[in-house]
Amino acid sequence: MAKKTTIYDIAKELNITAATVSRALNNNPKISEATRALVLEAASKMNYEQNKLALALKRGRSHNVGVVVPRVDSNFFGSVIRGIEEELNPHGYHVIICQTHESTERESANIETLLNAQVDGILISTSYTETKPFKKVIDKNVPLIFFDRKLQMDGVSSVTINDFEGGYKATKHLIDMGYKRIAHVGGDRSLLIYKDRFSGYKQALLDAGLEINESYIIETKSSLQNGAMAIQSLINLDPKPNALVSSSDFVALGAIQELKRLGYNVPQDFAVVGFSNEPFTKFMESTISTVNQFPLEMGRMTAKVFLEQIKNASKVKIEKKVVLDPELIVRDSSKSK
Amino acid sequence: MAKKTTIYDIAKELNITAATVSRALNNNPKISEATRALVLEAASKMNYEQNKLALALKRGRSHNVGVVVPRVDSNFFGSVIRGIEEELNPHGYHVIICQTHESTERESANIETLLNAQVDGILISTSYTETKPFKKVIDKNVPLIFFDRKLQMDGVSSVTINDFEGGYKATKHLIDMGYKRIAHVGGDRSLLIYKDRFSGYKQALLDAGLEINESYIIETKSSLQNGAMAIQSLINLDPKPNALVSSSDFVALGAIQELKRLGYNVPQDFAVVGFSNEPFTKFMESTISTVNQFPLEMGRMTAKVFLEQIKNASKVKIEKKVVLDPELIVRDSSKSK
DNA sequence: TTAGGTTTGGTAATCGATTGCATTTTTGCT
DNA sequence: AGCAAAAATGCAATCGATTACCAAACCTAA
Numbered sequence: 001m002a003k004k005t006t007i008y009d010i011a012k013e014l015n016i017t018a019a020t021v022s023r024a025l026n027n028n029p030k031i032s033e034a035t036r037a038l039v040l041e042a043a044s045k046m047n048y049e050q051n052k053l054a055l056a057l058k059r060g061r062s063h064n065v066g067v068v069v070p071r072v073d074s075n076f077f078g079s080v081i082r083g084i085e086e087e088l089n090p091h092g093y094h095v096i097i098c099q100t101h102e103s104t105e106r107e108s109a110n111i112e113t114l115l116n117a118q119v120d121g122i123l124i125s126t127s128y129t130e131t132k133p134f135k136k137v138i139d140k141n142v143p144l145i146f147f148d149r150k151l152q153m154d155g156v157s158s159v160t161i162n163d164f165e166g167g168y169k170a171t172k173h174l175i176d177m178g179y180k181r182i183a184h185v186g187g188d189r190s191l192l193i194y195k196d197r198f199s200g201y202k203q204a205l206l207d208a209g210l211e212i213n214e215s216y217i218i219e220t221k222s223s224l225q226n227g228a229m230a231i232q233s234l235i236n237l238d239p240k241p242n243a244l245v246s247s248s249d250f251v252a253l254g255a256i257q258e259l260k261r262l263g264y265n266v267p268q269d270f271a272v273v274g275f276s277n278e279p280f281t282k283f284m285e286s287t288i289s290t291v292n293q294f295p296l297e298m299g300r301m302t303a304k305v306f307l308e309q310i311k312n313a314s315k316v317k318i319e320k321k322v323v324l325d326p327e328l329i330v331r332d333s334s335k336s337k
Numbered sequence: 338m339a340k341k342t343t344i345y346d347i348a349k350e351l352n353i354t355a356a357t358v359s360r361a362l363n364n365n366p367k368i369s370e371a372t373r374a375l376v377l378e379a380a381s382k383m384n385y386e387q388n389k390l391a392l393a394l395k396r397g398r399s400h401n402v403g404v405v406v407p408r409v410d411s412n413f414f415g416s417v418i419r420g421i422e423e424e425l426n427p428h429g430y431h432v433i434i435c436q437t438h439e440s441t442e443r444e445s446a447n448i449e450t451l452l453n454a455q456v457d458g459i460l461i462s463t464s465y466t467e468t469k470p471f472k473k474v475i476d477k478n479v480p481l482i483f484f485d486r487k488l489q490m491d492g493v494s495s496v497t498i499n500d501f502e503g504g505y506k507a508t509k510h511l512i513d514m515g516y517k518r519i520a521h522v523g524g525d526r527s528l529l530i531y532k533d534r535f536s537g538y539k540q541a542l543l544d545a546g547l548e549i550n551e552s553y554i555i556e557t558k559s560s561l562q563n564g565a566m567a568i569q570s571l572i573n574l575d576p577k578p579n580a581l582v583s584s585s586d587f588v589a590l591g592a593i594q595e596l597k598r599l600g601y602n603v604p605q606d607f608a609v610v611g612f613s614n615e616p617f618t619k620f621m622e623s624t625i626s627t628v629n630q631f632p633l634e635m636g637r638m639t640a641k642v643f644l645e646q647i648k649n650a651s652k653v654k655i656e657k658k659v660v661l662d663p664e665l666i667v668r669d670s671s672k673s674k
Numbered sequence: 675t676t677a678g679g680t681t682t683g684g685t686a687a688t689c690g691a692t693t694g695c696a697t698t699t700t701t702g703c704t
Numbered sequence: 705a706g707c708a709a710a711a712a713t714g715c716a717a718t719c720g721a722t723t724a725c726c727a728a729a730c731c732t733a734a
């Protein structure tokens with residue numbers, strides 16, 4: 001039940017004022033070495049520790065930053081958070097995590113609570129498609145940074161990967177391997193990341209002089225089951241596709257499993273490329289080609305952009321767009337025809 | 338740059354005192370309905386929001402809890418954190434995450450910073466084997482709860498799974514399937530979880546009247562590579578084992594891959610059971626038997642124990658040990674002989 | 675000796691909210 | 705109308721630290 005010692009306790013002990021104690025502890029040059037030594041000794045003897053809450057109230061900075069993600073139990077977001085943490089901790093910042101489960105209501109609620117917890121910044125991978133909910137953050141002058149799933153807002157920085165390039169590379173790779181009837185199974189295209197990956201897919205086809213077959217294009221949520229279902233409908237088309245670019249590793253895996261169940265050989269009869277480089281894609285017996293989004297780097301970079309923004313708080317608002325380059329990882333599921 | 342409005346601003350606006358405003362906002366019955374209405378209206382008009390920092394300083398409670406884990410980018414800890422979050426958020430608590438990377442120095446540093454960030458509790462999966470670093474937390478009267486990787490400390494609650502039972506069930510399952518020469522590849526046994534899993538393994542053998550072969554027992558860190566290496570050494574023994582219980586899914590996978598590379602059939606020639614139910618274990622073409630630790634429930638339960646502890650803060654210290662029952666999940670890697 | 679400069683340390687306001695106690699206003703009752 | 709009880713609000717301290725401004729004490733040089 002040790003009552004915490006404050007600078008007042010130390011002051012009383014030494015018959016000086018709290019102001020002196022504070023200055024001594026903060027290496028203020030207006031304090032003589034003699035008293036400083038006394039204070040430091042008393043402080044350590046009394047197990048003094050600065051109360052960060054009081055400091056935060058005085059300074060108006062909590063040294064906490066909020067991170068909002070759809071979920072924390074996926075490798076991608078887990079790694080991003082890890083990157084953010086590793087970059088921010090050494091600077092004395094703590095990371096407060098919130099999950100939205102892709103619900104915009106929850107996302108709003110999370111932002112709300114983070115704001116009045118007085119966080120020094122909000123790093124978010126949003127599920128919103130409109131900027132309205134973020135106006136308030138801007139108004140309060142709280143640094144806001146998007147990562148992965150961003151929105152286009154003036155004066156707001158973001159760290160993303162080039163999703164267009166990711167979609168393009170994956171598709172071009174399949175084309176280069178000789179596949180010509182390439183399907184696309186992607187996520188909700190009202191989200192920029194999915195829209196961009198899709199655009200990359202289309203562009204790659206166009207650049208190769210291949211035509212875009214609307215019936216080859218499926219929009220669905222990321223899950224094994226939806227991957228299987230996608231195959232079921234694609235396989236009935238005439239001519240049926242012989243390759244698939246997905247914006248999700250889970251869809252890719254579901255598709256591969258279904259293809260095998262139906263007796264197709266992957267990649268000979270049907271090639272598949274996923275997206276995100278989830279761990280299981282390289283653990284499979286027959287590994288899955290995918291696109292690496294460098295989540296650790298994304299997290300680190302997001303944190304760096306935040307720190308930069310904090311430093312220049314007084315100056316003009318800066319808008320920084322960092323776009324990481326995705327890496328195509330070719331594995332068994334698309335290796336040869 | 339909207340300067341935040343405080344209760345003083347509202348007070349000035351209405352020509353009353355801040356005390357009245359505070360009471361009105363807190364539904365204190367000493368305030369007349371008339372003024373309360375006025376205050377509420379002014380508050381919403383002026384976009385008032387309570388400054389939690391000031392509140393925290395006054396109350397001595399920050400409504401933040403610290404969660405310390407080896408890492409956040411694994412499915413197991415990610416899920417535990419998710420469970421904690423989901424349970425704690427509705428009660429107004431925020432979760433501050435720290436990673437230790439299994440380093441005890443980092444763990445100490447994390448505890449230190451959490452303490453002077455004035456967290457209301459620390460939930461931790463420790464890498465320590467001694468209780469000394471936690472004395473300070475106890476002294477400061479900050480609720481401390483261990484989960485998964487715990488230490489035995491008087492008056493400290495914990496939420497774990499029955500690791501002994503997990504090891505026992507996995508081993509007994511292999512025995513029931515007819516395997517008699519069962520090896521064990523586990524983690525550092527100075528950590529309780531690994532020691533217990535190992536004990537379960539031994540007990541299952543003893544109960545079945547099988548003898549314990551010391552050369553079948555390997556202690557190593559969790560990784561694919563170490564799994565492969567374990568197989569390399571086990572396979573040279575005479576008589577060579579024909580099954581393996583591991584305390585890690587990664588070791589199990591590494592072992593399976595190496596076995597296949599060497600031409601063995603899994604599970605006919607050699608059965609394998611892992612531990613933790615990592616996602617990839619069920620995504621593989623040939624799935625991996627494992628032990629489910631119910632991480633989401635573990636997280637939720639840990640949070641509940643914390644909330645309970647907070648509520649009874651004034652009363653005697655309570656020590657609550659929650660032990661979840663692990664579930665053996667039988668899959669391809671051990672299904673038949 | 676004295677005006678003026680340096681050190682060193684103290685005083686008191688501030689950050690934003692809560693709350694025990696005192697005071698004022700209102701109400702109710704005779 | 706008079707007055708005690710009840711209701712509504714104000715005053716000021718508190719949580720723990722920082723810091724602008726002020727005030728001693730000491731020193732220096734003419």
